[in-house]
Amino acid sequence: MTYCVGVLLDDGVVLASDSRTNAGVDSIATFRKMTVFEKPGKHVLCLLSAGNLSLTQSAISLVAEWMAGKNAQRNIGKAKTMFRVARIVGEALREVYQDDGESLKAHGNDFNATFILGGQIEGERPRLFHIYAAGNFIEATGETPFFQIGETKYGKPVFDRLLHQGMPLAEAAKLVLISFDSTMRSNLSVGVPIDLLCYETDSLKVTHQRRLGDSDGYLTGIRRQWGEGLKRVFLDIAPPDLDE
């Protein structure tokens, strides 16, 4: 399984991905699911991937190859808008589908590959997209300023309760890590290290990127404080009167 989150704020974008892949519980490995394309002053483009690793890796390889190629229409480095970048990633997914789709089906496997795309291109505001396996995509708006892919449910309630687009970047990063903690507690197939990228609006460079392992001080700190805090809130609420 996988867990990736992208959050769109007035102040920027927070993106995070776990790094556990599994083909059955006896085949677990660590792979980075965050890919960053940065050209300081021009663009920061970050892709998070979920689904069949062979498919998402192939799509990213294609996108990277196209950056070195001659067709400017397919070059995310030359795209003027994030919308155009999302189209190119979708096109890469469709090319992978052309290559692998039929054979996967013959082996009884779904074509399972999705991306979150976040970042900013010079001249635009920061934007956030959710790209589906068919290459189509949606864009985050103020009403729903976040996307999750992979094992999305355990970590969703904290966003539904606490996230708002005006939140400072660091607060949103904290919320994202709490969401990861809830997910990792309830699903063993989501695991550290967590790749975290915080992008500040109009900086047009990667302002903060780090990898949080199991013994990371900040991660163990929020794990403890969030757990103890929930317990305190729980104990403070009066139980129902069962003698009524």
Added chain:
Amino acid sequence: MTYCVGVLLDDGVVLASDSRTNAGVDSIATFRKMTVFEKPGKHVLCLLSAGNLSLTQSAISLVAEWMAGKNAQRNIGKAKTMFRVARIVGEALREVYQDDGESLKAHGNDFNATFILGGQIEGERPRLFHIYAAGNFIEATGETPFFQIGETKYGKPVFDRLLHQGMPLAEAAKLVLISFDSTMRSNLSVGVPIDLLCYETDSLKVTHQRRLGDSDGYLTGIRRQWGEGLKRVFLDIAPPDLDE
């Protein structure tokens, strides 16, 4: 969708079910998913159901018919153990499968029907079972003293963090309702009223049963207190230092 929970404690059993059914968002209705068989001094048996309503209703109707029939082996009212009751419910599911399984498959529908069974029979301790569509089942133990069926993920983290078998009945009822609140916030197809039954060990009668609607004072109270409490805990945790 559906959300049902059963919790097994030293002090007894807490069982709860939502009551929303939907066949598409344009076909939503309210159905009780909790069925109680009580014979004071002898047994309290409670079934919670998830899946295709036609299948779970049919299975319960069979169980009820068999109680009025002559075959004592199929009569849950005459069962000496909860294990035997679980077997009878499983048998009812298999009979429904015999009747409806093939036709459902022809229409492209899965045979989707699961139960949580909790309660106590005179001479035994309280027990809790999770009965699958194939009629097989598992029993809760101290390591995992709860079962969920239906939309299980949103409401699981609070159990993973806070539940333990030594918890008083009323505290567990509070936790179950918090779990319902998280689920209902994140999935519209789970909805009030919530049927709640708290059974006290060795009472051999229904000690507490109530139905909580949207405006129920206790439910709105914990919704507010839990939401505000989470927010407080969140704000108390320092954000990560993004300048590091």
